[in-house]
Amino acid sequence: MFTSRVLIFLQVLVFTIVSTVGTAHAAVISNSDHFVQTERQQQLAKVESLFARDVVQQQLVTLGVSPADAMARAAALSPAELTMLAQHMDELxxxxxxxxxxxxxxxxxxxxxxxxxxxxxxx
Missing domain, CATH: 4.10.910 (30s ribosomal protein s13; domain 2)
Structure with a gap:
């Protein structure tokens, strides 16, 4: 009898913990926020494709910068800086x-x- 009460208590405790830990929080985002995020992802993909070229990676290594560090710096750019970089890449x-x-x-x-x-x- 005592063991069944302990087991029931443990089951209730586990179900309570499991049901509260995995909750998701959703929010509505505006169209402009969505398009800003999409544009940033496209520009970041363009910069990543540039950094993936062998010639660019060799030049970065020659200058003493690892390609991974350069990509991390590009990912940390503000949206305005990333836009400017992507535009200048098109002009080269x-x-x-x-x-x-x-x-x-x-x-x-x-x-x-x-x-x-x-x-x-x-x-």
């Missing part, structure tokens, strides 16, 4: 070919001025 040239051509041109001009080559003498 694909592959950086213009930068490479500029460097090659500067090297050729310097070599021409030092009389190492005669690249521009025929022009």
């Amino acid at each position: 040239p694909a592959g950086g070919i213009l930068g490479v051509l500029g460097v090659v041109l500067v090297v050729l001009i310097v070599l021409e001025l030092l009389d190492v080559t005669n690249v521009f003498s025929g022009l």
Whole structure:
């Protein structure tokens, strides 16, 4: 008799604890909050795809920054900063070919001025 009362008491106690611990709290969110969160997730995915490139990861390691730390910093950006970063990523040239051509041109001009080559003498 005593053991059945103890077991019943333990069952009631366990059911009470289990029913109160797992409760969910729901709230209504506005459309603007939803769209801000969705836009942030899209921009963060764009930055993550940029950081996933091998060239970018090698450059980060060269600069002394681990790619994981860079991604953590990007995730911690404010919405305005993340928007600015995502917009500037769209403005950068694909592959950086213009930068490479500029460097090659500067090297050729310097070599021409030092009389190492005669690249521009025929022009």
